[in-house]
Amino acid sequence: MAVMETDFDAIVVGAGAVGLACGRALALRGLTIAVLEAEDAIGQGVSSRNSEVAHGGLYYPTGSLRARFCVAGRRMLYPFLDAHGVTYDKCGKLVVATDEAELPRLEAILRQARINDVEGMRWLSAAEVHALEPDLRAVAGLLSPESGIFDSHGYMVALRGEIEGRGGAVVTGTPVLGATPLGAASLDGGGFTVRTGGRDPATVTTRLLVTAPGLAAQDVAAGIEGFPADLIPQAHYGKGSYFALNGRAPFKRLVYPPPIPGALGVHYRRDLGGQARFGPDLEYVEAPDYRVDPNRADGFYRDIRRFWPGLPDGALVPDYVGVRPKIHWTGGGAARLPPGRGVGPRPAGPGGPVRHRKPGPDLLHGHRRGRGGPAGRLKKGRPPRGSRRRAGLQTVNALRARLPLNPTPTSASRAAMPLAMPKLKKALNTSPNWCDRAVTTKALRN
Ligand SMILES: Cc1cc2nc3c(=O)[nH]c(=O)nc-3n(C[C@H](O)[C@H](O)[C@H](O)COP(=O)(O)OP(=O)(O)OC[C@H]3O[C@@H](n4cnc5c(N)ncnc54)[C@H](O)[C@@H]3O)c2cc1C
Numbered sequence: 001m002a003v004m005e006t007d008f009d010a011i012v013v014g015a016g017a018v019g020l021a022c023g024r025a026l027a028l029r030g031l032t033i034a035v036l037e038a039e040d041a042i043g044q045g046v047s048s049r050n051s052e053v054a055h056g057g058l059y060y061p062t063g064s065l066r067a068r069f070c071v072a073g074r075r076m077l078y079p080f081l082d083a084h085g086v087t088y089d090k091c092g093k094l095v096v097a098t099d100e101a102e103l104p105r106l107e108a109i110l111r112q113a114r115i116n117d118v119e120g121m122r123w124l125s126a127a128e129v130h131a132l133e134p135d136l137r138a139v140a141g142l143l144s145p146e147s148g149i150f151d152s153h154g155y156m157v158a159l160r161g162e163i164e165g166r167g168g169a170v171v172t173g174t175p176v177l178g179a180t181p182l183g184a185a186s187l188d189g190g191g192f193t194v195r196t197g198g199r200d201p202a203t204v205t206t207r208l209l210v211t212a213p214g215l216a217a218q219d220v221a222a223g224i225e226g227f228p229a230d231l232i233p234q235a236h237y238g239k240g241s242y243f244a245l246n247g248r249a250p251f252k253r254l255v256y257p258p259p260i261p262g263a264l265g266v267h268y269r270r271d272l273g274g275q276a277r278f279g280p281d282l283e284y285v286e287a288p289d290y291r292v293d294p295n296r297a298d299g300f301y302r303d304i305r306r307f308w309p310g311l312p313d314g315a316l317v318p319d320y321v322g323v324r325p326k327i328h329w330t331g332g333g334a335a336r337l338p339p340g341r342g343v344g345p346r347p348a349g350p351g352g353p354v355r356h357r358k359p360g361p362d363l364l365h366g367h368r369r370g371r372g373g374p375a376g377r378l379k380k381g382r383p384p385r386g387s388r389r390r391a392g393l394q395t396v397n398a399l400r401a402r403l404p405l406n407p408t409p410t411s412a413s414r415a416a417m418p419l420a421m422p423k424l425k426k427a428l429n430t431s432p433n434w435c436d437r438a439v440t441t442k443a444l445r446n
Contacts (some may be wrong), residue, residue: 006182006191006319008032010208013176013220015039016151020159020170027166028315034204035163036196037173038213042245043156045214049290049322051269051280052152056077056093056144058113059259074146077155080123084158086151086273093147093254096129096138098306103140105258115423120145129316133251135310147254151272173198178223190229192224215288215325237264238324240280241292241302243316249276255307266303278304284329293319352443382408 008031012023015037023035037358039045054077057070097106103226106123122143124132129141160170166314182191182205213220218428221227240263254269263282270276278300295327297316304311 005184006207006261008034008206010034010210011176011192011194011204011206012210012212014045014211014216015042015160015170015172016045016212016214016215017043017072017156017159018047018214020156020163022210022212023168023170024159026056026208027163027168030166031208033163033168034206035160035168036176037170037172037193038172038198038216040173042160042170042172043153046322046325047152047156049213049320050152051267051277052112052149053093054088054090054146054148054150054252054268054270055122056113056147057097057116058109058118060112060116062115064111071116072117073130078148080158081150081155084161086152086158089272090146090148090150091253091270092142093256094124094133094136094138094251095144095256095258096130096136096143096307097231097258098140100139102258104170105180106140106142109258113142113144119146133253133255135216135250135307135308136255137307141383143253149254149269149272150332161373174200174246174326176213176220176223177201178225180225184424187288206383215323217325228378234329236329237284237285237288238325238326239285240295242277242279242293242319242321243297245278245311246315246317247276247278247312248412249274250308250310251276257307258301262328268302268304268308278316278318279321282324284326285323288323290321290323292320292321295331300403354390 010023010031010033012026012027012033012035015023015035019035019037020042023033026033054074057067057074060067060070078088078090080086095106095109097103110123111123120143122145124141124143126139126141129136129138132143163170177195177197179192180419181195182193192209193203193205193207194200194209196204197244209224211217211220212222215235221232231428249270251268251270257265257267259265262281263280266278266281268276268278281296281299281303283296284389295316300316301311301313304316333409
């Protein structure tokens with residue numbers, strides 16, 4: 001077997017929460033890594049359009065990966081956020097039964113939560129629920145004190161800071177177009193040539209290739225030469241709409257109904273700026289679609305009034321949409337077409353990527369500071385100066401506190417490191433630091 005040097009030990013495709021967490025984990029193991037992101041900033045995909053809830057890990061079936069990783073991940077998350085000065089609120093969560101028929105489901109959730117080793121779970125009577133949240137209507141509830149909300153963009157900026165602090169690179173504006181196994185056409189251990197597009201197209205080699213491209217997972221997998229097509233599951237899209245509350249937040253804690261198939265059900269949360277929101281619901285769509293249909297408000301009023309009868313008429317305002325990449329279709333109707341071949345930036349337009357630089361009212365998401373209305377505008381902060389990680393995070397937090405909405409992550413490290421691939425390759429060749437660490441990998445070739 002011949003050995004071969006590669007530019008990187010590992011390349012990660014996609015700089016959302018998952019890709020950045022993978023990149024950090026690889027960098028912590030001392031590997032030379034690059035995280036390649038198609039968009040011009042990190043965290044612009046699914047990770048920018050969610051509820052920002054740190055889940056307790058209550059529901060997931062025994063032995064499932066979700067049961068293992070949700071609980072373990074949440075236990076690691078809060079100390080990580082503390083260490084990086086990322087804002088969170090461990091506000092706790094109530095899962096409520098609004099009629100007697102739901103009690104067995106609540107009991108089943110409590111049993112599962114205990115099996116999953118979720119800390120501090122408690123059964124609450126109607127009176128105990130009322131004592132915690134006087135305006136909440138429930139016949140019984142579960143309290144999950146470990147659940148909370150956190151600043152997901154601050155989290156991703158912190159992950160990026162750790163990657164770059166260990167010599168890794170997070171390269172934006174760099175879509176991965178495809179990959180070819182090095183040497184023999186083996187996907188197993190031989191390394192890859194990775195082709196990138198964007199302003200500075202390049203070809204680099206890596207021993208390990210990790211794909212975390214969210215909604216583009218099928219397309220990226222299909223772009224890896226030799227990847228077995230029958231291992232690529234069909235893509236389905238679970239659209240989730242949110243409505244914001246025009247008025248004072250009614251509850252301190254997260255409030256959830258028992259879950260529905262494929263989703264957790266329309267729930268309530270108060271974000272870190274105090275804005276109350278409801279959602280997401282679940283609607284299977286043929287392609288990602290980020291428009292909030294105002295007509296869905298009727299279903300929201302009905303669902304919310306089950307646990308909050310005091311919801312005033314006209315108080316819900318269409319807010320934003322997140323799209324869940326699903327490999328199971330639980331929505332009925334026709335299945336989607338198989339994913340297209342070839343990889344690249346997703347198409348623009350309503351079904352295309354989130355363009356936070358030009359958000360419309362339906363492109364806002366859960367990172368508003370203060371009481372900016374749902375139609376608040378995105379403002380980009382100037383990249384902070386000073387030393388990289390901690391100073392950057394502090395400045396980001398300070399900037400965000402001043403802005404009505406800042407979904408675009410900003411960090412000192414981002415200002416310092418949006419390396420185009422040629423620059424990256426030059427760095428590899430000229431910097432002793434980079435050379436020492438980057439070109440030490442031995443990839444095996446048959
Ligand atoms: C409505 C909704 C609510 C949710 N609520 C919660 C919650 O409260 N708590 C929770 O823990 N989770 C929640 N989730 C789930 C969570 O948001 C996702 O699990 C997570 O954000 C997925 O991150 P990701 O990195 O896999 O995907 P993404 O964030 O989509 O990142 C993928 C990245 O890959 C990039 N990319 C795509 N193709 C390429 C390419 N060819 N080359 C380079 N880059 C590429 C994209 O631009 C994107 O930045 C929610 C999800 C939804 C939809």
